[in-house]
Amino acid sequence: MNKGDSETDFIPALRFHWLTSLYDPILRWTMREAAFKNRLIKQIQVDPGQRVLDLGCGTGTLTLLTKQTYPKSEVAGLDIDPKVLQIAEKKAAKMGLEIVFDQGISFDLPYPDQSLDRVVTSLMFHHLTLENKLRTMKEIFRVLKPLGELHIADWGKAQNWLMRIAYLSIQILDGFMTTADNVNGLLPQLMTKAGFARSKETDRFMTVYGTLSLYKAKKITM
Ligand SMILES: C[S@@+](CC[C@H](N)C(=O)[O-])C[C@H]1O[C@@H](n2cnc3c(N)ncnc32)[C@H](O)[C@@H]1O
Numbered sequence: 001m002n003k004g005d006s007e008t009d010f011i012p013a014l015r016f017h018w019l020t021s022l023y024d025p026i027l028r029w030t031m032r033e034a035a036f037k038n039r040l041i042k043q044i045q046v047d048p049g050q051r052v053l054d055l056g057c058g059t060g061t062l063t064l065l066t067k068q069t070y071p072k073s074e075v076a077g078l079d080i081d082p083k084v085l086q087i088a089e090k091k092a093a094k095m096g097l098e099i100v101f102d103q104g105i106s107f108d109l110p111y112p113d114q115s116l117d118r119v120v121t122s123l124m125f126h127h128l129t130l131e132n133k134l135r136t137m138k139e140i141f142r143v144l145k146p147l148g149e150l151h152i153a154d155w156g157k158a159q160n161w162l163m164r165i166a167y168l169s170i171q172i173l174d175g176f177m178t179t180a181d182n183v184n185g186l187l188p189q190l191m192t193k194a195g196f197a198r199s200k201e202t203d204r205f206m207t208v209y210g211t212l213s214l215y216k217a218k219k220i221t222m
Helices: 017-030 035-042 062-069 084-096 130-143 161-174 176-183 185-191
Strands: 049-055 074-079 100-103 116-122 142-154 198-208 210-218
Touching: 017 035, 017 084, 035 062, 035 116, 035 142, 035 198, 035 210, 049 062, 049 130, 049 198, 062 084, 074 084, 084 100, 084 161, 100 176, 116 130, 116 185, 130 142, 130 185, 142 176, 142 185, 161 176, 176 185, 185 198
Parallel strands: 049 074, 049 116, 074 100, 116 142
Antiparallel strands: 142 210, 198 210
């Protein structure tokens, strides 16, 4: 990976590489991880044989949950960071789950056009600039089959002032530039701009770091 190349620079799971090993316990104990990830898994509704990608899979918690819930589906996880992928691979091997983990970048996916049924992604979009958010959504649109679906869990519009203040913790950690689009409620608009239909917020969770929203959108082509 080229250091200093803006195309391949990324914000690690917990902002600094040395914090990556703490990612799983921090998420589990501080932010209702099981509640929102189980809700997202229920929302994606995968049929046997369908292909699902967990984009920005990090340490693979959601990827594993997808395969456990829909064992007859083909599940892959992709992340830019080799360090988190090593953790994800170890977790999958320990649980005996057959999952492919790929290293790659969200706006240049190593998959053919119209090859996936679902793309699910959790807590990745707030790491991307506005330009890369849109590029990523267009890339997801490309790899999804007609009637394929995009499902997102990420920081959303604050429900109240308390949630807005709580979200400052994420903005200080991950930077104001990439995180502002989320709290400004831009994700559904960006999905629509990328070509998706029926883009909408489906649920919200109050967490100690602010409002976490779930979204979904469908690829409808003539
Ligand atoms: C906060 S973590 C979320 C991990 C996991 N999805 C979860 O919900 O626990 C964000 C992840 O997105 C990855 N990431 C950031 N930018 C990316 C990009 N452009 N392409 C692929 N992965 C990216 C990071 O490496 C990190 O693992």
